[in-house]
Amino acid sequence: MITVRGLRRSYPGAAGRGAVGGRVDGRVDGRFDAIAGLDLHVPEGSFTSLIGPSGCGKSTLLRAVAGLEDPDDGEVLVCGRPPGVAAADKEIGLVPQTPALLPWLTVRSNVELPARVNRSADRRRQRAGGVAQRGDVVEVLREVGLGDALDRYPHELSGGMQQRVALARAVAMRPRVLLLDEPFSAVDEITREALRRQLLALWEHVRTTVIFVTHSVREAVVLSDTVVVMAGPPGRVVDVVDVGLPRPRAGADLGGAAMHAVEDRLRRELAAAWAGEHG
Ligand SMILES: Nc1ncnc2c1ncn2[C@@H]1O[C@H](COP(=O)(O)OP(=O)(O)OP(=O)(O)O)[C@@H](O)[C@H]1O
Numbered sequence: 001m002i003t004v005r006g007l008r009r010s011y012p013g014a015a016g017r018g019a020v021g022g023r024v025d026g027r028v029d030g031r032f033d034a035i036a037g038l039d040l041h042v043p044e045g046s047f048t049s050l051i052g053p054s055g056c057g058k059s060t061l062l063r064a065v066a067g068l069e070d071p072d073d074g075e076v077l078v079c080g081r082p083p084g085v086a087a088a089d090k091e092i093g094l095v096p097q098t099p100a101l102l103p104w105l106t107v108r109s110n111v112e113l114p115a116r117v118n119r120s121a122d123r124r125r126q127r128a129g130g131v132a133q134r135g136d137v138v139e140v141l142r143e144v145g146l147g148d149a150l151d152r153y154p155h156e157l158s159g160g161m162q163q164r165v166a167l168a169r170a171v172a173m174r175p176r177v178l179l180l181d182e183p184f185s186a187v188d189e190i191t192r193e194a195l196r197r198q199l200l201a202l203w204e205h206v207r208t209t210v211i212f213v214t215h216s217v218r219e220a221v222v223l224s225d226t227v228v229v230m231a232g233p234p235g236r237v238v239d240v241v242d243v244g245l246p247r248p249r250a251g252a253d254l255g256g257a258a259m260h261a262v263e264d265r266l267r268r269e270l271a272a273a274w275a276g277e278h279g
Pocket residue numbers: 011012015034052053054055056057058059060061233
């Protein structure tokens with residue numbers, strides 16, 4: 001569903017360990033590689049988390065998959081097509097760190113908006129055998145616990161509720177790929193736990209292909225089929241961990257030796273990535 005091969009993305013300037021400025025290696029002097037030589041394969045219908053030290057390139061990778069970054073080298077394919085093309089057909093939903101709702105629209109209108117604009121994308125999708133994008137907005141809002149807030153405006157909502165609207169907006173588009181960039185980082189721990197449970201229940205219902213960026217080992221393990229550990233800069237994949245816990249997990253009493261073993265492995269990998277032990 002998502003294939004990344006040999007991805008390199010550089011930015012102007014020199015930054016920390018990724019700096020390549022001054023090297024005579026065919027690259028422009030004074031640029032640094034945020035990501036270099038990164039390979040990733042995300043199977044259809046799977047939930048994959050990206051975890052790694054701050055600045056290792058997780059968001060850059062996510063943006064490249066969303067079609068918001070042009071690779072310097074390498075290739076990204078989403079549903080077999082360049083991400084920009086898949087995004088234009090609304091096959092990619094993105095939930096950013098901050099919800100970015102339109103303040104003058106109600107909850108319901110914010111969620112309906114993507115389906116209202118670019119109707120030609122809907123037609124192309126349906127001709128290609130994809131699902132219709134309209135019709136289940138209220139249902140999705142109910143699933144994330146906002147059935148009573150349809151007519152409220154963003155300023156009347158808590159931060160956690162706003163983030164749930166952003167999640168519903170992306171899911172209601174029925175994208176084939178859902179990209180979430182630390183969507184719960186700005187809320188308190190109790191709200192975060194509730195949002196995590198709602199995302200899990202929602203995803204176990206829709207089974208869209210997901211890439212989820214997080215700093216939380218527990219969150220990654222509870223939600224994911226696969227956890228990809230990154231190090232950097234330059235950002236690269238240093239381990240791919242199969243979580244292997246049974247599903248459905250929503251409502252299940254998670255914990256136990258198997259889960260702790262995966263968490264311990266990830267914590268060790270992360271500590272090594274932070275210490276720069278991955279090369
Ligand atoms: N638009 C940009 N211009 C210049 N440098 C950038 C840009 N975007 C990201 N970077 C740099 O690229 C590197 C990777 O950034 P990125 O945001 O992808 O890391 P991250 O792993 O998501 O970090 P965090 O966990 O702190 O959010 C960092 O050094 C960052 O400063």
